[in-house]
Amino acid sequence: MDLGISGKVALVTGGSAGIGLAAARSLAREGCDVCVCARNPERLADAVVELQEFGKVVHAVLADLEDPAAARRVVEETRDVLGPIDILVANGGGPPAGRFEEVGLDDWDVAVQRNLLGTVRLIRTVLPDMRSRGWGRIVTITSRSAREALDGLALSNATRSAVAGVVRTLAREVAGDGVLVNNVMPGPIDTERLRSTTGDEEALLKRGQSVPVGRIGRAEEVGDVVAFLASERASFVNGISMLVDGGESRVIA
Template sequence: MDLGISGKVALVTGGSAGIGLAAAKSLAREGCDVCVSARDPEKLADAVVELQEFGKVVHAVLADVEDPAAARRLAEETRDVLGPVDILVANAGGPPAGRFDAVGLEDWEVAVERNLLGTVRLIHAVLPEMRSRGWGRIVTVSSRSARESLDNLALSNAMRPAVAGVVRTLAREVGRDGVRINNVLPGPIETDRLRELSGGEEALRRRGESVPVGRIGRPEEVGDVVAFLASERASFVNGVSLLVDGGESRVIA
């Protein structure tokens, strides 16, 4: 299926590993020129090498979305090198794990900056040009915790629904301008964060056995969903928070 986004410019944050890198690869495979950003220079350099295999223009920017100035700089540098951002994939690592009484106010501040304000700033940085051109796609990468409270993830349980609220609000405000915004909610995906939260390979294997499809998900399975939501084929999909969790969530609505 031709997704109709060849030649578009995509900006992917948290793009050096895991779901972010998988999303960048899926977009590059569909013909997008891609700018990836991340905090680790070595991982970012490795990601560029992998992405260049798709034969598209790849640019990398060392940045931390917790920095209030990062979003504007990312949008401007992408525009200078590749052109205005057509597709934004707002992806950041999850906030620290822990129960409510185990996380301090400084942890809350980190979560707000990284997982809520970081996303909001990125959208602010690219949305005006998308609206003026009459075409844009924004995909936020969140978590299943946007739909149901998960144990030992107090910060995520608060931040992820907030992002979902931003997505739903904007979908109604900018849909007539040709901009579509959607939210992806990964479940158990084989990433460094899941390994950390699970507590080892054996625990990870048992976790996979509990998923209805019988295994842990792969980052590329989320990346392909991101690419679809960013595409012309999903032009009537707007404002959704889409679970990609192998059927693990018990939420009906």
């Protein structure tokens, strides 16, 4: 299926590893020029090398979106190098685990800045160009915790669901200008974060057995969903929060 986005410019934050890199890879494979943003310079350089294998223009920006000035710098540099941004994939790394009484106010400040306000700043910065050109796709990547509160993830439950609320609100406000806004909620995906919280391979296998499809997901499976939502083929999909969790969630909605 031709997704109709060849030649589009995509910005993917948290794009040096895991789900972010998988999303950038899927978009590059579909013919997008891609800018990836992340905090780790070595991983960022490796990501650029990998993405260039698709023959498209790839750029990288070293930035931490906890910094209030970073979003504008990242967007402006992407625009200067690749052109106006058509697709924004806002992917913030998950905040630390912990029950409500275990996380301090400083932890809340960091989680809100990075996972909520970082996303809001990015959207506010790319939105004027998208609206003026009559086409844009914004895809946020959160977590199953945006739909279903998970034990021991107080910060994630709060900030991820807040992002989903931003998506649902904004989708109704800008669709008339050709800009579609959606959210992806991964479940157990084979990333460093999951491996660090799960343990060894045996524990990872056991974790996968609790999923209805019988395994944990692959990052590229999320990346392909992101690419679809960013595409012309998804032109009537707007304001959704889509679970990509192998059927693990029990929530009806």
